[in-house]
Every structure is written in C-alpha cells, then in structure tokens.
Amino acid sequence: MNAVYLFFQTTGELIxxxxxxxxxxxxxxxNRDKVFAHMVEIGNKTLPVxxxxxxxxxxxxxxxxxxxxxxxxxxxxxxxxxxxxxxxELGPVMGSILIAGRVGSAMTAEIGSMSVYDEIDALRTxxxxxxxYLVMPRLLAAIIALPLLVIYMxxxxxxxxxxxxxxxxxxNVSFQIYYNNxxxxxxxxxxINGLVKSLVFGIIITTVCCYxxxxxxxxxxxxxxxxxxxxxxxxxxxxxxxxxxxSALLSLGLG
Amino acid sequence: xxxxxxxxxxWEKYRQGRSVEAVGVVIRSLxxxxxxxxxxxxxxxxxxxxxxxxxxxxxxxxxxxxxxHIIGLMKPDSxxxxxxxxxxxxxxxxxxxxxxxxxxxxxxxxxLSVGDNVALYLREHRIYGEEEIRDVVRETLTVVGLEGxxxxxxxxxxxxxxxxxxxxxxxxxxxxxxxxxEPTGELDPMMTHTIGDEILKLRKRFVVTQIVVTHDVYLAxxxxxxxxxxxxxxxxxxxxxxxLRRSTNSITRDFLRSL
Numbered sequence: 073m074n075a076v077y078l079f080f081q082t083t084g085e086l087i088x089x090x091x092x093x094x095x096x097x098x099x100x101x102x103n104r105d106k107v108f109a110h111m112v113e114i115g116n117k118t119l120p121v122x123x124x125x126x127x128x129x130x131x132x133x134x135x136x137x138x139x140x141x142x143x144x145x146x147x148x149x150x151x152x153x154x155x156x157x158x159x160x161e162l163g164p165v166m167g168s169i170l171i172a173g174r175v176g177s178a179m180t181a182e183i184g185s186m187s188v189y190d191e192i193d194a195l196r197t198x199x200x201x202x203x204x205y206l207v208m209p210r211l212l213a214a215i216i217a218l219p220l221l222v223i224y225m226x227x228x229x230x231x232x233x234x235x236x237x238x239x240x241x242x243x244n245v246s247f248q249i250y251y252n253n254x255x256x257x258x259x260x261x262x263x264i265n266g267l268v269k270s271l272v273f274g275i276i277i278t279t280v281c282c283y284x285x286x287x288x289x290x291x292x293x294x295x296x297x298x299x300x301x302x303x304x305x306x307x308x309x310x311x312x313x314x315x316x317x318x319s320a321l322l323s324l325g326l327g
Numbered sequence: 328x329x330x331x332x333x334x335x336x337x338w339e340k341y342r343q344g345r346s347v348e349a350v351g352v353v354i355r356s357l358x359x360x361x362x363x364x365x366x367x368x369x370x371x372x373x374x375x376x377x378x379x380x381x382x383x384x385x386x387x388x389x390x391x392x393x394x395x396h397i398i399g400l401m402k403p404d405s406x407x408x409x410x411x412x413x414x415x416x417x418x419x420x421x422x423x424x425x426x427x428x429x430x431x432x433x434x435x436x437x438x439l440s441v442g443d444n445v446a447l448y449l450r451e452h453r454i455y456g457e458e459e460i461r462d463v464v465r466e467t468l469t470v471v472g473l474e475g476x477x478x479x480x481x482x483x484x485x486x487x488x489x490x491x492x493x494x495x496x497x498x499x500x501x502x503x504x505x506x507x508x509e510p511t512g513e514l515d516p517m518m519t520h521t522i523g524d525e526i527l528k529l530r531k532r533f534v535v536t537q538i539v540v541t542h543d544v545y546l547a548x549x550x551x552x553x554x555x556x557x558x559x560x561x562x563x564x565x566x567x568x569x570x571l572r573r574s575t576n577s578i579t580r581d582f583l584r585s586l
Contacts, residue, residue, distance in 0.1 A: 198451070
C-alpha cells in the first residue's frame with residue numbers, strides 16, 4: 073500500500089514541479105543567459121559524442137539489415153528503413169538517453185549538492201524561488217536543445233547508414249539510391265513525430281533529475297545515490313513514455 | 328538596518344528614504360518533533376531590537392532547528408514565531424521584512440564568484456542597477472576585510488573566508504535581522520576570534536538584531552549582549568554574560584568550566 077501511495081505522491085510532485093517551472097517561464101527573458109548556458113551544455117557540448125553514437129547506429133542498422141534485404145533483392149529500400157527508424161525511434165530515444173546520462177546526471181549532482189550543503193535554503197531565505205532560479209532555465213533549455221540535437225543525430229545517422237550501404241560489397245546501394253528512397257519514404261509528419269517525442273523526453277529528464285536533486289538529503293553518499301536513481305528513473309520513463317506516445321501517435325494517424 | 332550618521336555607507340545613496348530598522352523576535356510556546364523525538368519543547372524567547380543574542384547549547388539540543396523556525400524554513404508543530412510583529416509564516420512576511428542567515432556551511436553558490444554571491448539577492452530582486460550593485464559588493468566585502476576578492480571562486484577560499492563572504496552576502500541584503508548558525512564551527516581559534524570581531528563590528532557599525540546559535544562558549548561571551556542557554560529543546564536560562572557567570576544552574580556551570 074505504501075508503494076502505491078509513494079507512486080502517486082511522486083507522480084503528483086513531478087507534475088507539480090513541471091507546472092511550476094512552466095509558470096516561471098514567464099521570467100525566461102530575464103533569465104535568458106542561464107537558459108542559453110544550459111542549451112550550450114545540453115546541445116553544443118554533446119555534439120561530438122552524439123555524432124559518434126548516431127554515425128555508428130546508422131551504420132550498424134545498415135550492416136544488420138542490408139545483407140538480409142539484399143538476399144531478396146530489395147536492398148534499395150535501406151534508405152527508407154534507416155531513415156524512418158532513426159527519425160521516429162532511435163534518434164529521439166538514443167539522444168534522450170545520452171542527455172539523461174550526460175546532462176541529467178550532472179543536474180541531479182549539482183542541485184543535490186546544493187540541497188545537501190544548504191544552498192537551496194540560502195536561496196529560500198533570499199526569497200529567490202529555487203524552481204524559478206534552478207529548474208526553469210534547465211527545462212526551457214532541454215525543450216529547445218533536445219529536439220535540435222535529435223535532428224542533428226538523425227542526419228548523422230542517415231549518413232552513417234549511407235556510408236555502410238555504399239561501401240559494403242554485400243549491400244552495394246549507392247548514395248543516390250539510398251537518398252532517393254529515404255526522401256520518398258520519410259515524410260514531414262515522421263520528423264514531427266520524433267520531435268514531439270524528444271520534446272516530451274526533454275521534459276521528463278529535466279523534471280525527474282531536478283526533482284530528485286531538490287529532494288536530496290544527507291551527504292556525498294546520498295548525492296551519488298540520487299544521481300543513480302535520477303538516471304535510472306529517466307531511462308525507464310523515456311522508454312515507457314516512448315511506447316505510450318507511439319501508440320497514441322499511431323491512433324492519431326501520425327505514427 | 329542603519330548606520331551611524333558620521334559613517335556614510337553606499338546603501339544610503341540608493342535607499343530612497345526607505346527606513347530599515349532592527350526588528351525584535353518573539354517566540355511563543357514553540358514545539359517541534361521529528362517522529363518520536365521532541366526537539367523543541369514549549370520554547371519561549373524574546374529578542375529585543377538591535378541586540379546580539381547568543382543561543383548557547385550542546386550539539387543536538389535543537390539550536391539549528393530553532394534557527395530554521397525563526398527564518399521560516401521549518402513549520403512548528405505548535406506555537407509561533409513573530410518577527411517585527413508579523414508571524415514568519417504569514418504570506419506578507421517576506422515583503423515586509425528582510426532576514427539573512429549565515430549557514431554553518433557558509434552555503435556559498437560554488438558556481439558563482441564571490442562578487443556574484445554577494446550580489447545575487449540585489450540582482451534577483453532588481454534592487455539596484457549594475458553599477459550600484461558593484462558599489463554595494465565592494466563596500467560589503469570591505470566591511471568583512473575581503474576587499475578586491477570579487478572575482479575569486481568560493482572553492483579557492485579558506486573556511487574562515489567563506490564565512491566572511493557569507494556575512495558580506497547577508498549584509499548586502501540590508502537585513503533587519505541576521506542569524507548565524509554555528510559561525511565558528513570547524514574553524515581554528517584564531518579564525519573564531521576573527522568571526523567574533525566581524526559580529527561585534529556589525530553590532531557597533533549598524534543597528535541590526537543578531538541571533539547567534541553556537542556551542543562555542545568563548546564566542547558567546549565575546550559577542551553577546553545576552554546569552555540564552557538551550558537544553559533539551561527549552562531555554563533554561565537567559566541573561567547578560569556577567570549574570571550568567573554567576574549562575575548556579577548546573578548546565579550553565581558546565582559550559583562556564585570550558586571558558
């Protein structure tokens with residue numbers, strides 16, 4: 073019974089934190105420097121590792137599915153398969169998991185350490201709302217930067233697939249055929265589908281990581297535990313919400 | 328908070344006639360427990376405007392919990408804390424009174440420089456323009472003997488310097504009441520003396536109420552106008568340092584033995 077109570081309590085508090093952050097987005101212009109700094113952290117500093125991951129994801133899909141398709145002589149569909157799987161699923165999910173691990177963990181560690189060492193209380197005594205000062209800029213930065221990062225990962229992933237498809241002799245699909253198939257199968261609504269997902273994942277990561285950071289008590293050990301909990305919970309919620317969103321978008325004809 | 332007329336301070340230029348005076352604190356029948364552990368028991372205390380009151384007590388007697396009730400970071404199970412005749416839990420309280428606290432850990436923001444830490448309150452509440460904020464930061468850091476340290480990061484400071492920056496940050500808020508949570512905890516005797524001097528300096532230079540919570544009996548007798556002895560969640564004795572020196576209470580006598 074306690075677990076059920078805890079589940080609903082945590083869910084309620086997460087939603088309340090998200091809504092309060094959105095309320096404080098009215099102060100976004102005043103805090104634009106902070107929003108921009110977090111966007112750089114989420115976007116700019118993640119670019120190299122995001123490129124590496126997506127290049128290899130695109131490449132490995134081509135390597136796995138290309139020869140199978142070639143057996144039936146339909147390898148010219150590889151561009152569309154890689155294009156769709158990246159734009160609708162792998163781009164948003166892998167990008168978000170990367171951000172949860174790289175940036176979400178740092179959010180929990182920083183805010184958790186501020187909680188443990190009285191800095192959050194210091195903000196409150198200065199009548200500075202911690203949600204406005206700490207959570208809102210991170211949330212807005214994630215909402216803006218994560219979809220952009222996902223587009224970037226999609227494009228690099230397509231490129232990775234194209235390189236393998238054109239250079240692997242057992243696939244042997246030229247750049248031109250790969251591109252033609254990709255552009256004929258990937259529609260604008262598929263890109264929107266992926267961007268909506270990445271936006272929701274950005275909200276999940278920031279809200280979960282900031283929430284757990286704000287509730288951290290104790291000392292350095294508890295900060296470490298909080299980081300682990302935040303990253304694991306973010307991963308679980310990203311995958312569960314991905315399934316739920318996919319079924320919802322399918323039923324709306326956007327899947 | 329005001330300062331003697333013959334000693335101009337940069338805030339006066341920007342206060343625009345707003346009068347800031349020291350406030351008194353009244354605590355009535357305060358009770359607080361965590362689970363079965365009753366930390367504050369029917370605690371009563373009055374602090375007069377402008378005095379420096381030291382709450383002296385052993386570790387685990389509820390000193391920090393009491394301080395957190397005075398500044399409104401904790402809600403009592405029963406009883407009330409009134410600062411300047413307004414309950415600290417009142418919605419309007421923060422609009423009418425400015426309280427500052429110097430935490431035991433100093434609680435400086437590690438991602439901000441010393442200057443930005445001191446300026447944070449003024450910037451976030453848009454009290455002054457950037458130029459005036461720089462003046463206030465320079466003046467407050469000078470008051471605590473850290474002039475020119477604006478660009479230093481907190482991680483480069485010693486424990487004592489962090490406490491002094493925390494005092495400067497409190498001072499920049501132009502508060503009516505400053506609370507100190509174990510200001511000399513983890514500091515060597517020389518630095519204890521320096522922090523004591525800072526508290527005395529503020530008492531002489533500004534009209535501000537100060538409440539210092541400590542187990543450091545030396546600091547208590549060095550800075551206090553009055554000392555309140557806290558034991559098991561209640562004030563067992565209160566009075567001027569000279570009066571406490573003649574106390575017959577066994578707990579107070581225990582403290583005096585370490586002097």
